[in-house]
Amino acid sequence: MVERVLLKGNIAIAKGAIAAGCRYYFGYPITPQNDIPEYLSSELPKVGGTFIQAESEVASINMVLGASAAGARVMTSSSGPGISLMQEGMSYMAGSELPGLIVNVMRVGPGLGGIAPTQGDYFQATKGGGHGDYFNIVLAPASVQEMYDLAIKAFELSDKYRNPAMILCDAILGQMKEPVALEEAEEVTLEAKPWALDGSKGRKPQFLKTLYLSDGEQEAHNLELKEKYDRIREEEALFEGKGLGDCEIVVVAFGTVSRIVKTAIQMARKEGIKIGMIRPITLFPFPASIIRETAKKIPRIMVVEMNTGQMLEDVKLSIENGVKLGFYGRPGGGIPTPEEILKEIKVMLDEEGF
Amino acid sequence: MVKEVTKLIHKYLRHDKKFPHVWCPGCGNGVILGALIRAIDRLGLEKDEIVLASGIGCSGRMPVYVDFNTLHATHGRALTFATGIKLAKSSLTVITVMGDGDATAIGGNHFIHAARRNLNITAIIINNQIYGMTGGQSSPTTPYGCYASTATYGHIEHAFSIAELAKTAGASFVGRGTVYHIHLLEKLIKHAIVKRGFSVVEVISNCHIQFGRRNQMEDPVTMLEWMRDHSVTVEKAKDMEAEALKGFFTIGILADVEKPIYTEEYTNIQKRAKLLNPL
Numbered sequence: 001m002v003e004r005v006l007l008k009g010n011i012a013i014a015k016g017a018i019a020a021g022c023r024y025y026f027g028y029p030i031t032p033q034n035d036i037p038e039y040l041s042s043e044l045p046k047v048g049g050t051f052i053q054a055e056s057e058v059a060s061i062n063m064v065l066g067a068s069a070a071g072a073r074v075m076t077s078s079s080g081p082g083i084s085l086m087q088e089g090m091s092y093m094a095g096s097e098l099p100g101l102i103v104n105v106m107r108v109g110p111g112l113g114g115i116a117p118t119q120g121d122y123f124q125a126t127k128g129g130g131h132g133d134y135f136n137i138v139l140a141p142a143s144v145q146e147m148y149d150l151a152i153k154a155f156e157l158s159d160k161y162r163n164p165a166m167i168l169c170d171a172i173l174g175q176m177k178e179p180v181a182l183e184e185a186e187e188v189t190l191e192a193k194p195w196a197l198d199g200s201k202g203r204k205p206q207f208l209k210t211l212y213l214s215d216g217e218q219e220a221h222n223l224e225l226k227e228k229y230d231r232i233r234e235e236e237a238l239f240e241g242k243g244l245g246d247c248e249i250v251v252v253a254f255g256t257v258s259r260i261v262k263t264a265i266q267m268a269r270k271e272g273i274k275i276g277m278i279r280p281i282t283l284f285p286f287p288a289s290i291i292r293e294t295a296k297k298i299p300r301i302m303v304v305e306m307n308t309g310q311m312l313e314d315v316k317l318s319i320e321n322g323v324k325l326g327f328y329g330r331p332g333g334g335i336p337t338p339e340e341i342l343k344e345i346k347v348m349l350d351e352e353g354f
Numbered sequence: 355m356v357k358e359v360t361k362l363i364h365k366y367l368r369h370d371k372k373f374p375h376v377w378c379p380g381c382g383n384g385v386i387l388g389a390l391i392r393a394i395d396r397l398g399l400e401k402d403e404i405v406l407a408s409g410i411g412c413s414g415r416m417p418v419y420v421d422f423n424t425l426h427a428t429h430g431r432a433l434t435f436a437t438g439i440k441l442a443k444s445s446l447t448v449i450t451v452m453g454d455g456d457a458t459a460i461g462g463n464h465f466i467h468a469a470r471r472n473l474n475i476t477a478i479i480i481n482n483q484i485y486g487m488t489g490g491q492s493s494p495t496t497p498y499g500c501y502a503s504t505a506t507y508g509h510i511e512h513a514f515s516i517a518e519l520a521k522t523a524g525a526s527f528v529g530r531g532t533v534y535h536i537h538l539l540e541k542l543i544k545h546a547i548v549k550r551g552f553s554v555v556e557v558i559s560n561c562h563i564q565f566g567r568r569n570q571m572e573d574p575v576t577m578l579e580w581m582r583d584h585s586v587t588v589e590k591a592k593d594m595e596a597e598a599l600k601g602f603f604t605i606g607i608l609a610d611v612e613k614p615i616y617t618e619e620y621t622n623i624q625k626r627a628k629l630l631n632p633l
Contacts (some may be wrong), residue, residue: 024438024442025443026437026438032517042627045620045623045624045626045627045628046624046627048624050441050620052437052441054434054467055463055464055467056463058431058434058463058464059431059434059463059464059467060434062427062428062431062435062438062464063434063435063437064438065427065428065431065434065435065438065443066407066425066434066435066437066438066439066440066442067438067439067440067442068438069425069435069439069443069445070405070438070439070442070443070446072438074438074442074444076391085462088428090426092427092428096427159368197405197423197424197425197439197443197446198423198443198446199402199405199423199443199445199446203372207417207418207424207425207426208424208425208427209418209425209426209427209428210426210427211426234519280482344610
């Protein structure tokens with residue numbers, strides 16, 4: 001029996017994490033994600049888990065690293081300024097191949113910015129973010145249901161590839177309420193982690209590190225990581241396609257913006273304009289091939305984001321020459337309206353002589 | 355005696371790799387590693403039950419050499435990932451090894467909060483009063499007026515005492531030893547591991563290469579003699595006037611208090627949460 005409840009996005013992530021078997025949370029207060037630590041501080045003890053309010057985000061991510069090294073499912077959450085402080089630990093997690101979930105409920109920046117929603121942390125999330133040659137697995141929910149589902153998915157992918165995973169959402173998704181179908185609670189059995197520092201006997205010496213000093217050792221490690229990222233690119237890209245069968249133009253948008261684009265699509269259909277949409281659900285791996293293939297048939301792409309053009313670069317890299325590419329962005333807390341998006345699309349179609 | 359030492363080395367060191375070690379001849383780190391190994395051996399702990407976590411620096415090489423569960427990660431953060439490990443696997447004996455810059459500059463905030471939180475973790479802090487590995491830059495424990503590669507005119511900042519900081523921040527056990535007083539050091543480490551709560555052992559060590567050379571103590575023996583001549587046991591210091599103690603540091607057990615440890619407190623929280631709000 002699937003239970004449907006009305007939930008805030010932040011709480012849905014926390015519930016998803018518990019359903020996935022996450023029993024440890026370390027974090028530091030920052031708006032607009034405080035519901036997550038508050039909820040988990042009261043819920044984790046009930047399931048035998050532990051919550052610690054750390055002394056900083058730097059501490060949080062390194063506590064995540066420690067619990068992960070001991071084999072546990074563990075998470076932290078924050079927003080832009082705090083996520084920047086966590087980049088050090090995330091780089092070490094990627095380097096020593098430790099799983100864990102980091103939630104970024106984006107707020108505007110650079111700097112302290114404000115608490116309004118944005119998609120301005122796309123580059124930081126999808127291009128590594130910290131020092132060194134690595135990638136995080138990045139999932140971008142667009143509904144409260146997905147906040148729950150993708151939290152579970154993030155833990156699965158993170159463990160499967162021994163790589164940090166991030167949920168990249170924003171203040172709107174974190175704060176709004178929608179009905180969510182919750183999975184039936186059952187005991188989660190995690191796969192064995194033979195690499196973990198768990199005191200198991202009869203093992204080879206276990207040593208987790210990110211330092212490789214011998215000649216060629218670091219390069220070999222980096223190439224192994226690359227092979228892993230290539231496998232993730234090959235096997236894990238997720239997207240939602242809408243109206244791609246008969247459209248004249250395709251909009252690429254993720255997260256909150258994709259919801260607004262859906263309204264614009266409905267408005268356009270009433271005027272006889274056919275707009276399709278590709279919504280990347282995984283931002284790393286980026287669903288490049290569906291965009292490439294779609295653009296071969298419909299060579300007009302419009303990227304809409306709540307920033308000044310970040311995912312735009314990945315779309316550019318995905319398409320071949322001859323595709324007309326447009327962009328509409330609202331940064332700094334500005335939220336595009338369906339009317340604005342439709343207007344931009346009409347301008348682009350007019351230029352093409354439609 | 356030599357045979358005994360060799361036996362212990364084979365029992366606890368990853369002698370098949372990473373040797374010879376990176377420490378300079380005469381470095382105090384080897385003395386501390388020896389004391390740690392003897393303490394663990396005499397306590398009868400299984401090596402599988404021990405996690406040794408370090409930060410970065412000369413002290414950070416220690417987990418590379420010993421065959422425990424080891425974690426060599428970020429500069430200054432050893433106590434944070436030790437916190438994660440201890441919570442996720444509370445049955446393990448978790449020991450961290452840090453340097454003075456590691457624990458009290460970049461990791462200073464983690465250090466005081468770990469002491470305040472009182473998890474059952476042992477922190478060994480090697481205080482050689484300098485950043486050794488990176489070339490002798492001044493650290494939070496470089497004494498006023500001493501020279502460092504970034505204090506070429508003499509250091510104008512004042513050092514703080516790691517042991518006093520730990521006491522004030524709420525550590526359950528605080529000891530201070532030196533690499534000259536090796537029997538005391540072994541005893542302090544043993545005590546710290548057995549103690550339930552956050553335990554700190556500050557070890558005054560010699561970096562004659564980076565600190566000594568710049569401060570008229572360029573060989574290890576001079577530095578060891580300095581430790582011998584400038585330390586007073588806690589017991590002896592009790593009967594000394596403040597004036598007479600000037601220029602000396604105390605060694606021995608500086609604090610040993612009983613207070614509930616974090617995991618015990620949290621187990622109570624778990625019970626209360628289940629009772630008040632059953633799922």
